[in-house]
Amino acid sequence: xxxxxxxxxxELRELEIEAGVLRNATGSAxxxxxxxxAVAGVYGPREMFPRRLQKNEKATVQVRYTMAPFSTDERVRxxxxxxxxxxxxVAANAxxxxxxxxxxxxxxxxxxxxxxxxxxxxxxxxxxxxAVALADAGVPMRDMICSVAIGKIDGTYVVDLAGKEEDASxxxxxxxxxxxxxxxxxxxMDGNITKKDMEEMMKLVVKTCEKIHKAQKEALEKRWLK
Amino acid sequence: MRVQDDxxxxxxxxxxxxxxxxxxETRPIEIISxxxxxxxxxxxxRIGDTQVIAGVKLSVAEPYSDRPDEGSLMAGAExxxxxxxxxxxxxxxxxxxxxxxxxxxxxxxxGAIDVKKLCIKKGEKVWxxxxxxxxxxxxxxxxxxxxLAASAALANTVFPALDKxxxxxxxxxxxxTKLPIAFKPxxxxxxxxxxxxxxxxxxxxxxxxxxxITITTRDDGNVAAIQKGGIEGLTEEEIMYAAETSIKKGKDxxxxxK
Numbered sequence: 001x002x003x004x005x006x007x008x009x010x011e012l013r014e015l016e017i018e019a020g021v022l023r024n025a026t027g028s029a030x031x032x033x034x035x036x037x038a039v040a041g042v043y044g045p046r047e048m049f050p051r052r053l054q055k056n057e058k059a060t061v062q063v064r065y066t067m068a069p070f071s072t073d074e075r076v077r078x079x080x081x082x083x084x085x086x087x088x089x090v091a092a093n094a095x096x097x098x099x100x101x102x103x104x105x106x107x108x109x110x111x112x113x114x115x116x117x118x119x120x121x122x123x124x125x126x127x128x129x130x131a132v133a134l135a136d137a138g139v140p141m142r143d144m145i146c147s148v149a150i151g152k153i154d155g156t157y158v159v160d161l162a163g164k165e166e167d168a169s170x171x172x173x174x175x176x177x178x179x180x181x182x183x184x185x186x187x188x189m190d191g192n193i194t195k196k197d198m199e200e201m202m203k204l205v206v207k208t209c210e211k212i213h214k215a216q217k218e219a220l221e222k223r224w225l226k
Numbered sequence: 227m228r229v230q231d232d233x234x235x236x237x238x239x240x241x242x243x244x245x246x247x248x249x250x251e252t253r254p255i256e257i258i259s260x261x262x263x264x265x266x267x268x269x270x271x272r273i274g275d276t277q278v279i280a281g282v283k284l285s286v287a288e289p290y291s292d293r294p295d296e297g298s299l300m301a302g303a304e305x306x307x308x309x310x311x312x313x314x315x316x317x318x319x320x321x322x323x324x325x326x327x328x329x330x331x332x333x334x335x336x337g338a339i340d341v342k343k344l345c346i347k348k349g350e351k352v353w354x355x356x357x358x359x360x361x362x363x364x365x366x367x368x369x370x371x372x373x374l375a376a377s378a379a380l381a382n383t384v385f386p387a388l389d390k391x392x393x394x395x396x397x398x399x400x401x402x403t404k405l406p407i408a409f410k411p412x413x414x415x416x417x418x419x420x421x422x423x424x425x426x427x428x429x430x431x432x433x434x435x436x437x438x439i440t441i442t443t444r445d446d447g448n449v450a451a452i453q454k455g456g457i458e459g460l461t462e463e464e465i466m467y468a469a470e471t472s473i474k475k476g477k478d479x480x481x482x483x484k
Contacts, residue, residue, distance in 0.1 A: 022277070022308065022309075022362060022363045023275045023363055023365065024309065024310050024311065024363050024364060024365070025308065025363075028308075035263060035264070037261075037262075039308065039362060040308075041308035041309075043307075043311055046311075064307065064315055066304075066306065068262075068279070068281060068304075068358065068360045069281065069283065069302065069304075069356065069358035070262055070264070070265040070268060070281020070282065070283050070356075070358050071262070071264065071265075071281070072264060073264060073394075073396035074283075074285070074394075074396065075283040075285060075356050075358075078302060078304055078358070079317070110307070112306065112307050112308035113308075114306055114308055114360060114362070116261075116262060116279060116281075116360065117262050117263065117264050117265075118264070119264070
């Protein structure tokens with residue numbers, strides 16, 4: 001099986017992470033996975049409005065995922081779509097699991113992610129960027145969150161689906177994972193797979209997330225230690 | 227009333243600025259050409275800490291019936307909440323609409339793009355050019371940063387390939403044919419603080435100001451568009467000073483567009 005960009009089956013796309021790319025945001029990060037580019041900015045913890053949404057015992061992690069109109073081949077209509085609202089929600093859940101929200105009752109931690117170029121795997125790039133941005137903002141966290149999509153093309157499991165691979169794969173299986181606590185905080189799947197497939201793909205998720213975790217740590221070290 | 231406002235005004239009255247610049251001095255400007263491969267043209271512009279990205283998409287559309295041989299151009303701006311704690315998610319507000327309109331006028335109504343050259347087949351098919359501005363980090367003077375990003379993105383825009391049905395072929399590489407542009411508009415914005423006109427204001431300077439004027443100039447040194455904002459009036463001298471400085475500074479800034 002040959003991949004469209006010549007990668008090995010278990011190879012990530014070129015992964016580039018930079019922390020602290022925006023000055024206004026409390027924390028920020030840019031993640032490039034091949035041709036997919038996500039910019040994340042974190043504001044907060046800050047007071048949550050409207051007040052009726054405040055939770056007395058903990059903070060809420062809110063995510064707003066948006067695609068720039070010029071990010072894809074065919075122009076995307078600006079504004080919120082059903083797709084972007086769903087991704088925002090699953091990303092918020094994926095991230096909140098790692099945050100000590102109980103330290104900030106009633107507060108809101110707002111995470112904005114702009115996809116400035118999309119070439120498959122935007123939600124995983126968004127979550128990877130958001131996790132680094134949260135850490136960059138100094139939000140106390142239990143663990144990092146690493147996210148990757150696995151697929152299966154011509155009987156081979158492939159890591160980090162790119163571009164048209166998404167159509168060729170029998171499934172799209174994005175997973176977000178806390179590498180130290182070994183917990184999955186987000187998982188979605190479209191396609192047709194067996195239980196055996198799931199086991200094999202989970203192994204790949206764990207292995208690949210180690211690589212992503214290393215890159216995320218390096219980006220934060222570069223920003224804060226050197 | 228903020229403390230900074232008084233401070234900015236006091237400094238201005240002495241001919242000084244918070245960051246030590248001269249009244250007619252811009253912050254360092256950087257243009258990164260084509261950061262978005264998928265767009266037909268794109269540019270990331272940094273003016274000081276302000277960061278703006280513009281992307282151009284070309285699509286095939288039917289012409290308007292009253293202008294059968296003209297393509298169309300549209301500019302939009304998104305004040306993404308990523309860019310500032312003051313921006314809130316939601317439908318475009320008046321400021322983002324004004325920003326998009328000023329850019330739209332600077333490009334379209336000024337004739338920077340000859341829409342007649344965007345005709346593929348009279349009455350049937352024309353190119354539609356969409357310029358979208360995404361603001362990433364707002365530290366003042368979004369107007370100039372956005373206009374410059376739009377100008378730089380249009381200058382590096384190439385046509386996509388068409389398939390045999392005359393639709394955009396996303397699977398083929400883009401052509402090498404550049405979008406024909408007549409000139410590269412460059413906007414210069416001045417904010418009036420006290421009785422001084424400040425070029426390229428920061429957010430604190432914008433906040434302390436009472437009026438604003440944006441002057442967009444062409445390659446030949448003529449003025450292509452003007453937009454006055456804010457409540458206070460400007461004198462003729464102030465307006466002419468802004469025009470003269472825009473022409474002079476615009477020439478230097480235009481050299482940065484590759």
